[in-house]
Amino acid sequence: MNATPALDTPSQLLSPEALKEMYWLMLLARRTDERAWVLHRQGKIAFHISGMGHEAVQVGAACAIHRGVDYVHPYYRDLALVLALGVTPRDFMFSLFGKRGELSSGARQMPSHWSARKYNLVSSSSVVATQVPQAAGLAFAIKYKRDHGLIQADDFSQPRCAITCLGEGSTSQGEWHEGMNWAGVHDLPLICIVQNNNYAISVPFEKQMNIRSVADRANAYGVHGITVNGSDVLAMYDAMKAAVHRAYRGEGATLIEAKCHRLTPHSSDDDDRTYRSREELEEAKRFDPIMSFAQVLLGRGVMSTAEQQEFEAKAMEIVNTAHREAESAPYPDEHTIYDHIYAPINHESGR
């Protein structure tokens, strides 16, 4: 390791424990995700949308923020991200099966639509890109509260930035444009992470936009833009740390384009053989972020093979238990469909 770590590579300061936690989160997400595919093949669940291949982006991002406190407005591929915030595989399994007490929505939303107030994890819809201008609104609120003395700038118990994720295809939406523009005009503490996996379902990048990189769009808004290798969790962490510091210090918003690979069809409803070759997919698998990060940790001696196997065993056990509990849990009571249409007057709200 470098004896004098550069300021722009904060990952060099990560402790072995922190590095192993990152690996653990990526692994846990992967094993949970894989189980969902098995359950789908078994006909036990109707739908799954996967984050396989995106784990490094998400864990690198999550570990760079004040987890559970900074606002996170995610999208449907963000399993690894939300696990890093405190959501559990059990929570996820409950959503797959649509069971009573499901964390995000009481099983009202499809799986992978996370929400947990207790972690400042904001509910999102399936309508792509809607979260971007809303996340700008969360960031606006942070700035507003500071400017008006509602919170102190150095109050670490309060959110100090808002992060949001979406796919490269979703940046074609007007919603994205308008959200980024606010972030620029008001120098908001917003970090927008575009997980560029080169496809929007079947539509490849070059039919989505006529530029080489989504990060090029940052200049249209006066925000900082950067492209990062999203298969490298430490590169992602470094990019995020810089963005987070910028946000915390009131220096404005960052657009991070994280190039990564979608290692599965778009969702369990999709068959990607019609639009991408098996060779291309095999090539993508060579960039599997978990395998490569394992190599790094093993190579650096941060993690031993025994530890790696322990992680595997532990992940399996957690996933097995989660699956079992979710499968045997009761469904919600049908009368609850009338709950939570309107918040009661005098409801206290806002965090």
Place this chain on the structure above:
Amino acid sequence: MNATPALDTPSQLLSPEALKEMYWLMLLARRTDERAWVLHRQGKIAFHISGMGHEAVQVGAACAIHRGVDYVHPYYRDLALVLALGVTPRDFMFSLFGKRGELSSGARQMPSHWSARKYNLVSSSSVVATQVPQAAGLAFAIKYKRDHGLIQADDFSQPRCAITCLGEGSTSQGEWHEGMNWAGVHDLPLICIVQNNNYAISVPFEKQMNIRSVADRANAYGVHGITVNGSDVLAMYDAMKAAVHRAYRGEGATLIEAKCHRLTPHSSDDDDRTYRSREELEEAKRFDPIMSFAQVLLGRGVMSTAEQQEFEAKAMEIVNTAHREAESAPYPDEHTIYDHIYAPINHESGR
């Protein structure tokens, strides 16, 4: 004059007649516009929205296209542009007064919402920026028809590009983003002219976007972007000619930012004293495009003072006649509100 005009300054090839026509169109627009303000002060009309200060942008643009054939999808400040296409001051006066037989909409729309099928001038709404993706659709159709043999590429009787205009503020709309993105992805023969007058009603440029120039946004779409002095009709003409050639040759879309000055309040409903100083306005008037173009033409000996006075007299006469005819024309018959809700089946459409 330069003996060997550069290809990027086609304005040097303009004949004296062409130059004088440009002056004439700008002048006619100005005098028509001024009359509208008078009529408003007299309480004879209820509303006027002005193009004063934007004439050079519009005439420079119009004179660079195949007028009446190429598609034009304008916005409310484009009086000079539409006069160049064939709309008359009389047509405009009919819309100010809301009189029977009004060209654009049968007096259904507010004034300055031009439409004339015969000139391929497309009807626009008041909802800003909606015209941009529609204009991309017009450009898409041009390309489609060529690609599918529905028209020949060198058929000059057919539209070969689509131009659309909007203000800088309106580029904040998602509609703009999505339209420009299509233009980029499909290399459409679209020319988008942003008339940047530094204000959206009262909101100044720096509250609208955090960048120095709207043209910077071109890079987000992979289209050609350029900033031009919109108070200089010949500079505008040159920029447009380049864009038009690019469009005609199938080389893709251009974003032209034309910096100009709004010499009036936003509309007759506005009072701009609350948000811009009189000094600023006086300063802006120094860039009056008509006065400065007159100086150029007089200086070059292209136009004589006598000719200039003739133009003035002719404009006055046209405006007077138009005003008189419109004021005395009958209103539409109220039963016509039920006309044109649906086009009849077998209606032939599309040009």
Place this chain on the structure above:
Amino acid sequence: MPEMTLIDALREGMDEELARDPRVFITGEDVGKRGGVFRATMGLFEKYGEGRLVDSPLAELSIVAIGIGAALAGLRPICEIQFADFIHPAFNQIVNEAAKFYYRSAGQWNVPMVIRAPYGGGIGGGLYHSQSVEAFFCHVPGLKVVIPSTPADAKGLLKSAVRDPNPVLIFEPKKGYRSIKGDVPTGEYTTPIGPARIAREGSDLSVYAYGMMVHYCEKAAEQVAREDGIQCEVIDLRTLLPVDKETILQSFKKTGKALIVYEDNLTLGYGSEVSAILSDEGFNYMDAPIKRLAGADVPAVPFSHPLQEAFMINPEKIAHAIRELAAY
């Protein structure tokens, strides 16, 4: 009680809420220095500064989305849409997002925001400065929709809306901004979101209306009372969503005849729902066809004066419809 115009009452309501709660802010196009194109926020910029009167970029969906985000974070945004006609770009954020947050998070995340928009015709605004858009939003559970017709209610409902933990849309009859005047209580008060208001008592037939049409209906009711001895009960619906079925039915039980007046175009306008409620739950009391008097079923309000007049409902048309119904 001082007399005030509708718009002055709205402004006073905003002023008081801004003063009361530092979490309240206003955003929208030209709401700052300009004080709003209708002057609804006039003077507030000077009083509260640009941090709380935030000129937005020209982009409605983001005005609403920023409001949603800020509301989620505990602020109390008041979002101004310059004309109701321009709310359509924000439709997705209102209908798919604001309306569904509380439900989709099973009560974790609520959206305490207000969206104000001037609506309605008769001001020479043509197709895009005259629209009535309430019907679109009254179809969406999770939203609340109010339309005040008096200055007192305008202020009281606005203050309730700011304090409501849900997204509340206030559509303001802009034709009445300055022409509608009325007494406004001094001191702190709110008007509850929910109950309709009986604007005029009567026993012969029930007239349901909201916004500007309430005034026209009252005028028509006076006329037919004077000229024909017909006693109309005029109900000012005020809160359109949730629907105040109780008040709607109560009046109908008394009169057995219903005329629903709205200036939006007829088909699937708000009156369709009122009608459907009456012919189901009020069937036993029905003495006549349930009548709707509404704007013409054309794409929008035309500009030219006679065309606009042909579109618009006015007291004469209402009086005519009342007489016909009373004679049934």
Place this chain on the structure above:
Amino acid sequence: MPEMTLIDALREGMDEELARDPRVFITGEDVGKRGGVFRATMGLFEKYGEGRLVDSPLAELSIVAIGIGAALAGLRPICEIQFADFIHPAFNQIVNEAAKFYYRSAGQWNVPMVIRAPYGGGIGGGLYHSQSVEAFFCHVPGLKVVIPSTPADAKGLLKSAVRDPNPVLIFEPKKGYRSIKGDVPTGEYTTPIGPARIAREGSDLSVYAYGMMVHYCEKAAEQVAREDGIQCEVIDLRTLLPVDKETILQSFKKTGKALIVYEDNLTLGYGSEVSAILSDEGFNYMDAPIKRLAGADVPAVPFSHPLQEAFMINPEKIAHAIRELAAY
């Protein structure tokens, strides 16, 4: 006549129109190589190429706006919105633009375009893959709105829509894409946009429905005929806008009792308009309250199976409502 599924019939309709008229093209997300996420355009890319099956960027308003522009220029776009739930970002372009072009240009510019969107619940799609959105658009003169319930109509209405000089929205009951089967005439035919269809004759009461609900109503009608001897007339509304008042009233005059069934949520859903028409123009024939059976008034359809079932209308619920109304 070959039997076909609903989606195969739609595809055949598009195929024939693409073959017939080179101005016809299809755009939307994944409509190309992927053949659409529901496979509605499967095989057409191979047949007609990427110039006519145009994968759009992921941006609905532009899908519609490009369609508008292309239509103005004389092409015949078919725009696919992947799920009706995602039509909201395009609301402005549909309602403010497509619907108003012909009117606002006094007949100069018309917009011959088709917008297709799969709608409805019962497929485990949760809040954002289950929506019924027809009510929003049926309020807008200038648009045409059709909802086919049979393969024959699906193909015939689609072909009419492509040839119509106006913007036509086709909402397709996706739950029935593969489960609804029926005979489709061979050879060229169209089904006119406008008239409703009497799906089942009967004299005791009129049941009005569209889309998937037509099948559930037919099933319920068979059941109550068998078990209770109640003879329902089932009207498949098919074209929702313009409203076919004539057929709606004709049936009611015969039966005097009306049940309107729709899976969209109740308040201001399409059935409100049908009800309002009946209680006005059909007053003299009313033998009972006009009843609506509709989705729950909640923000959207929940995902979890029992919650979804609680929301959805099914033949049992319809049969129950029929019995109650018949007994009135």
